[in-house]
Amino acid sequence: MFFRQKRYSGFIIPISYLLDLLIINLFAYMLPINLQRPILFHGYISLAWIIVAVKNNFYRVYRYTKVAQILRLIFSQFVLFFLILYAFIGFFKQPVMSRLALAQYFVFVLLAVFTLKFIGYLSLMNYRKRVKGNLRNVVVIGKNRKTDQLVKVFTERREFGYNFLKQFSLSDSNFSLQDCFNYISQKDVDEIYCSVSDLGNDELADFVNFADNNLKTLKFVPDNKNIFSKKLKFEYYDYIPILSLRDIPLHIPLNSFLKRSFDIVFSIFVILGILSWLTPLLALLISLESKGPVFFRQTRNGIDNREFYCYKFRSMAPNGNADDSQATKNDMRVTKVGRFIRATSIDELPQFYNVLFGTMSVVGPRPHMVKHTNEYSDRVDKYMVRHFVKPGITGLAQVKGYRGEIESQFDIQNRIKLDIFYVENWSMFLDFKIIVQTIINALRGEAKAY
Template identity: 75%
Template structure:
C-alpha cells in the first residue's frame, strides 16, 4: 500500500562526483606541473573541488533542468576553480610550478568535465525517451490552461521521464477526493500535481495529509492564492512553474552520498574495533544463561516502507510474543544479561551490520515492528513520512527521551514530530551531534532503557 517503486536515482551523482575527482587528479598526475609536494596538491584540489561543488550545487541537475542552467553551473564552477587553482602557488609557496602547464591543466580539466556532464545529461534523457526507463507515474488535479500546459510537457518531453496517467477535475460533479486517493494507490502513482486555484483549502490539506501518509510526492501549480505558510521551492518544467511542498535534504544525491559514506566508515570502525571481540564474549555469556540463538532478528519497516531484518544481541528468553509486544518495565522475558545490555544499549550494536549492508543508517527514525507500523499508519497523522529515509540505530527522538516502550499516545506523537523535524532538517553535523548525545546517554543510563 505504501510502497514507492521509483525512488530517486541516488547512485548517478555520487558516481559523477567520483569520476570528476578522478579526472582532476589524473591530469595533475600526468602533466609536468612541477609540484614540490604532489600529495599536497592532490589533497588540496580534491577538497577545493568538493567545497566549490557543494556551494554551487554543481551536481544538482534534475530531469527537467535546462541546458542553459548547466552552462551557468559550469561557468560558476570553473571560475572559482580557476581562482583557487592559481591561489595554490602563492598560498603554499610553490615557485617551481609552471603557470603555462597549470593553464593547460585547467583547460583540459574544464573541457573533460564539461563533456562528461553533458554526456551524462544527454544519455539519461535518451534513456528515458527511448528505453522508457527511470519513469515517474504522475496524475494532474485540475483542468485549466496551466494544467493543460503541464500535461503537454509530460506528454511531449519524453526525455524528462514522466508518465502521465490521468487528469482529475475537481469542478466536475462526479469528483470524489477519496476515489482519487484510491486510484493513486492502485495505479502506484509517484507524483501528484495539483492546481491550487481549483482546490478548496480543506482539499489542499487533505492532499497534503494523503501524500505525507502514503509516501507520495506532492507538487502544486501556483496562482495568486495564498495557500499556506510553508517554505516552498520553485521549479520549472520547461516554462511551467511548479511548487514543491516538502524539500527532503537526503533526497539530494550528494547529501545521500555523504551520509552513506559516514555510515560505512562508522560501521567499519564499530564492527572491527568492537564487535570483532565483543561478539564471541557475549555469545558465551548469553549461552550460559539461557538456551537459544546469540542474535535476535525481527522484521521491521525501513525506507519506502520495505521490510528488512533488524539484528540485535538476544536479551530475552526465546518467546512467541517477541514480534507482537515491546519490552516493558520489569518484563519477565528479559534475562539478567539482557537487562544489562539493554540498559547500556549494547544489544543494539549488531545493527551496525544492517548499516554496513545498507538497510539502516547510524542516525535516523527508529524502525518499528511491522505490526506497529500497520497500526500507527492508520492512527497517527503523517506517520509514514518517517519512511522517506533509512531507519537509524539512534535518532533525534531517542536522544530527546522518546525511546523504548510507547506507553501513551503522546509518546508516538512526539516521536513522529522529532522524526519529521530530522528528515526535513538533516545535516551531517546534526548526525554527529545525535551520535555524541547517544553515547553520553548510554553512559549515564536512561529511564526507558529497559
C-alpha cells in the first residue's frame, strides 16, 4: 500500500486568518474609536477582511513567492480595507465615531499585520533552510538549459524547501522509464518536474498516468508549444516558469478549512439530533432479529490511500464474506431490518462519526473496500485520483445513479469519471447541491439501494 505523508502546512492559512482577525478586533476594542454599536462593527470588519482576503488571495503565499509579491498583496488588501472601514461611518450613520482614532486604528492594524506576515514568511524560510523541515522530495525529468536552471534553484534556494533527489536524462543509454518510476516510488518522491521538449507524447502520457495512479504531483517545465490543451496552472520558481497539470481546489488550505469546518458542524448536528435517539431504537431492532454487533466495521481506503475503519449499522447477518463481496440484489445475507435501513440509506448514518473523527467528509468519493481498491487501481485508469481528497458519505457519482453494486466495467469507469470531476471542480456550492440531491433521492428511494 502506498500513501502520501501527512503534513501540517495546511494549518498555516487558517492560523493566519485567526491571528489577523484577532489583531483587527483587538485594536478596535482597545482604541477610543467611540463605537456606538460595537458588535456590529466587529462583525462588519471581520466579514470585510475575509471577503477582501479571499478576493485578493491574500493568504496564498507559496514557498517560492517573492517579497515583492507579498508587498503587493499587503498593498491591495489594505487599500480595499481602508475604503470599507471608512464606509462604515456613512453606511451605518455613525456621526460620533472619531475619524482620527479610526485612522490610528488603520495604521496600527497595518503595521501589526505587516510585521506578523513577514515574521511568518521569514520564519518558514529559515525553518526550511536551517532545520530542513517542511521539505518536498523532487526529481527532474530531462536535461537542457531550463531543467539545469531549475535544478540550480532547487539546490541553491534551500529556503524554498525542495529536497532535490535526482535528474534523469533521456539521452543516457541506460535510461528506462520503468526504472524512473521505480525510483520515484522507492524514494517517496512528492513532485515530478518534466521537461516537455525532452519527452515524446507517449512518454508524457505515461508520466501523467503514473502520477495519477500513484498520488504524485506532476509539473511541467515548458520548452515548446506542444503542451496539453486542458487547464493548466502557471507559476514561477524564481524566474523559471512551471506548469502544473492538475490543480485540486481542496489542496488550497482555505478551502480545506472551510470544508472541514462544515463537516464538523454538520456531523455534530446529525449525531446529536438524529443518532442520539435513533441508535438505541435500531440497536433493539437489529439485536431482536439476529445476534451480533449493532455496528458493522469495515476497513476501507481514504485520503492518500490510507486505510481506516468505516462504520455502518449492521444490515446483514454476521458472515465471513463481508470484506470480500458487495451486497447484490436479493442478497440472502441482508436481514429484514437491514433491507429497510439500506433502502433508506439509514445504515450509512454512523459514518458521521467518521466525519467527526476526520477520516471522512460529508461529501466526497465513496470509499471502497481494500480488496476492490487493489483490484480497480490496476484495472481502471486514473482510479487513484479519487484518493487525493477525503472519501464521503455521499458523492457526485452516487447522486448521478452510480451507487451500490458494480455490475460492469461501465459502472466503475463512470463512477471514477464523476469522482475525478468532483476532485478537480470542488466548491461548497457543489457540496450543498449533492447533499440536497442525496436527501431527495433517499426520500424517493433508489433502484440500487439494496
